[in-house]
Amino acid sequence: MAFAAPNETYSGKVFEVTIGADKTAVFGGENVLPFHSFEGNAPHRPVIAYEVQDVPPEDWPETVKKVYEGVSNDPVTWAKYCQDTLNAQAIALRLVGTHPDRENRSPEDAAKTVKDVLAAINVPLIILGSNQIEKDSAVLVSVSEAAKGKNCIIGKAQEGNYKTIAAAAMANNHKLIAMSELDINLSKQLNILITQMGFDKERLITDPMCSALGYGLEYTYSVMERIRLAALTQNDTTMQPPMLADVGMYVWKIKETQASETDLPQWGSLAERGITWEAVTAGSLLMSGAELLIMRHPEAAKAVEKFIDELM
Amino acid sequence: MALTGVEIFKLLPKTNCKKCGHPTCLAFAMKLAQRQASLDACPDVSEEAKKVLGEASAPPIRSIALGSGDKAVKMGEENVLFRHEKRFVNPCAFAVEVKDSMSDDEINNTVDGVLNSEIDRVGQKLRIDAILVSNASNDAGRFEGVVKAIASKAPAVPLIIATGNPAAAEAAVKAVADKKPLLYGADESNADAMANIAKTHKIPLGVTAKGLDALTALTEKIKGLGVEDMVIDPGARTAKEIIEANTYIRRAAIKKNFKALGYPVITLAQRDDKMVEALIAVLGVTKYSSIVVLSSIEKWKNLALFTLRQNIYTDPQVPMQVEQKVYKIGEATPESPLTITTNFSLTYFIVSGEIENSKVPTRLAVMDCEGLSVLTAWAAGKFTASKIAQFIQESGIENEISHKELIIPGYVAILSGAIEDKLPGWKVTVGPREANALPAFLKSR
Structure with a gap:
């Protein structure tokens, strides 16, 4: 019996999202499962954004902290280093210093940081809060205004604070990350709630919540895969925004990226182990449908770029 | 396509003799349909029914063992395309390539690495499962010697004997036939001779062709020569080729019950850049490879890949538990x-x-x-x-x-x-x- 290629045709398509004002980045737009360009259209590469923070990365493990030694004391220098030296296609600025348990910086401080970073770079900017529901609703409103006209991504809107954040992102013409916790139904529900406010669904990015390899990765993997199948096979428009995998922050806090080889000789070299952990987590989530990745270690990001080169 | 219980029932003797351990032929048919019973349990089934049912009840991807004994690895038997539908059944095997052109010291070090690769993670013992020995030297004598040496140093580790040269294959396989190695390297040019070796020694045969049309023709030919157990290599080498070939193979087997490609897939992931190699292995683990061949087995890379395999092959319906x-x-x-x-x-x-x-x-x-x-x-x-x-x-x-x-x-x-x-x-x-x-x-x- 001759082989006949068992192609699938899908009724839906992932929304194409363009970010940035000077230089732009485009992702999404495919009408097939990840990297299935053999049976449809996958016009854009996934985009990797390099993570920088508003405060020095004291809590990052040595492997990744030392890469940014000398530049990470200041978010502007740090962002410029990622853009100019590491060739980052996008920057993700995490305002972790606004967290009440950290430096508790004010929304005004955060707005100034955002303005300074935007003035220094020309690649697209993703602006992230500290993941504290109440504080984020104040901080992200203030930074949305500060970044008006720059076509940024603001995040993350969650069930407890989406109204104020979505309104601010809408008023200032930004894209918006909607994050829910590892459940396809919660994710769909949040996207619906946000679009019911009048927010354009084609300006959304879904974050189904990331997990690190070995620490719940299979949950993120399958939720993403199910979201993507719903978008493509059922043409469910609430599930058609591109997806974010916020990889770095989940990977660089687990034991495998911190425990020394002296303590655990069977785990091998710490530096390579950490970098591989970030690359493998990111690579797996590309296979399940992520189009936007936030990463920390440049060697991990570069390996993933090579992987994408081979896949496209 | 799989048959329903009623369709199976029609082919059974309908004597309700209970010799199969079930109260009625219908009950037995239902168990067969759910793949919870084997047709062998029925002593009176006709040859014709055996043939029809055997084909229909065979899993869409043939079950093949890599190696023998405690450390043998089961491959194939997959039923779905996505892990949330139902658990992926047999975790893919990681094999490291040993070239017979390497020095004896290098070979010894790699074999030691395999023997010491076992890591315990959340209660499971994970390891590099197999060694692929390739005949890079093109010297049949050297090849046989290296295969023998590895088999004696690592007697329990499954072997993949990789050569397209039937003479070299015959000598190497013969030396370790009792370990049921996989002979990998049958292609259009040597199919008859390689099939003959696999048949003689009752071992599975790794079949390679460029593209799925050629591969289909080749597996059908080799099956005709009397070899049932195959592992297939669609010749895909870049990530783009691998995802396309592996997706088509899995879909053809699962959704079309296309027997000519219903075999476990071997993927060559070797790269000079070890991080990229790890990512090609990610593609293999997530997208349907049964054997992923690596060029090196650094502990840090092993740990990441073992963990990924464990994550992907976890049963999505049973929550993973941590020891109390x-x-x-x-x-x-x-x-x-x-x-x-x-x-x-x-x-x-x-x-x-x-x-x-x-x-x-x-x-x-x-x-x-x-x-x-x-x-x-x-x-x-x-x-x-x-x-x-x-x-x-x-x-x-x-x-x-x-x-x-x-x-x-x-x-x-x-x-x-x-x-x-x-x-x-x-x-x-x-x-x-x-x-x-x-x-x-x-x-x-």
């Missing part, structure tokens, strides 16, 4: 705080991760609640005051710590009084509801 015990996080001393949670792996990972973030050395008591999260376990009556009290008493933790204070999850604050009643002398403190508030909570104490 009191875990020390950081350099916990007798004065360090004691917290408690349930043994759902995700709960454990998130809670222990946040405790690590806090940098406050802490003990985390993980209680067996059959893999349920805190609220679900409480609602199901598995995370109750009396069960918590019993666990704390039986754990013997009282002898290890200098205080008697237990921090419970905020969601079960309601239990605090009842636990104190059942644990005389203990103070119960209500912690935060969500794990992400743990660092602030622990630091503020």
Whole structure:
């Protein structure tokens, strides 16, 4: 019996999202499962954004902290280093210093940081809060205004604070990350709630919540895969925004990226182990449908770029 | 396509003789349809029925063993395209390539690496499963010598004998035939000779062709020559080619029951850049390879790939569970705080991760609640005051710590009084509801 290629045709398509004002980045737009360009259209590469923070990365493990030694004391220098030296296609600025348990910086401080970073770079900017529901609703409103006209991504809107954040992102013409916790139904529900406010669904990015390899990765993997199948096979428009995998922050806090080889000789070299952990987590989530990745270690990001080169 | 119970029933003797252990032929047919019984159990089934049922009841991807004995690896038998539908059945094997052109020292080091690769993770023993020996030297004598040496140094490790030269293959296979190696390298030019070797030694044959049309023709030809057990290589080498070929093969087998491609797939992932090699292996693990061949087995790369394979092949319907015990996080001393949670792996990972973030050395008591999260376990009556009290008493933790204070999850604050009643002398403190508030909570104490 001759082989006949068992192609699938899908009724839906992932929304194409363009970010940035000077230089732009485009992702999404495919009408097939990840990297299935053999049976449809996958016009854009996934985009990797390099993570920088508003405060020095004291809590990052040595492997990744030392890469940014000398530049990470200041978010502007740090962002410029990622853009100019590491060739980052996008920057993700995490305002972790606004967290009440950290430096508790004010929304005004955060707005100034955002303005300074935007003035220094020309690649697209993703602006992230500290993941504290109440504080984020104040901080992200203030930074949305500060970044008006720059076509940024603001995040993350969650069930407890989406109204104020979505309104601010809408008023200032930004894209918006909607994050829910590892459940396809919660994710769909949040996207619906946000679009019911009048927010354009084609300006959304879904974050189904990331997990690190070995620490719940299979949950993120399958939720993403199910979201993507719903978008493509059922043409469910609430599930058609591109997806974010916020990889770095989940990977660089687990034991495998911190425990020394002296303590655990069977785990091998710490530096390579950490970098591989970030690359493998990111690579797996590309296979399940992520189009936007936030990463920390440049060697991990570069390996993933090579992987994408081979896949496209 | 798989047959329904009624379709199978029509082909059975319908004597209700019970010799198969089932009360009626219909009941047996239903079990067959669910793949919970084997047709061999029926002594009276006709040859014709055997043929029809055998083909229909065979799994869409043939079950093949790599190697023999304790460390043999089962491959194939997959039923789905996506892991959320049903558990992926047989985790893919990782093999490392040993070229017979390498020096004896290099070969010995690699084999030692395989023998020492075993790592225990969440109760499973994970290792590099197999060694692929390739005839890079083009010297049949050297090839046979290296294969023999590896087989004697690592007698339990499954072998893949990789050569397209039938003379070299014959000598090498003969030397280790009892270990049931996989002979990899049958192609259009040598199919008859290679099939003959596989048939003679009753070993599986690795078949390679460029593209799925050619591969289909080749597996059909080799099957015609009497070899049933095959592992297929569609000639895909770049990531783009691998995802396309592997997806088509899996779909053809599962959705079209296309037998000519219903075999486990071998993927060559070797790269000079080890990070990229790890990512090609990611593609193999997530997208349907049964054997992934690596060029090197650094411990850091092994750990990441073993963990990924474990994650992807976990049963999505059964929550992963963590062993019940009191875990020390950081350099916990007798004065360090004691917290408690349930043994759902995700709960454990998130809670222990946040405790690590806090940098406050802490003990985390993980209680067996059959893999349920805190609220679900409480609602199901598995995370109750009396069960918590019993666990704390039986754990013997009282002898290890200098205080008697237990921090419970905020969601079960309601239990605090009842636990104190059942644990005389203990103070119960209500912690935060969500794990992400743990660092602030622990630091503020």
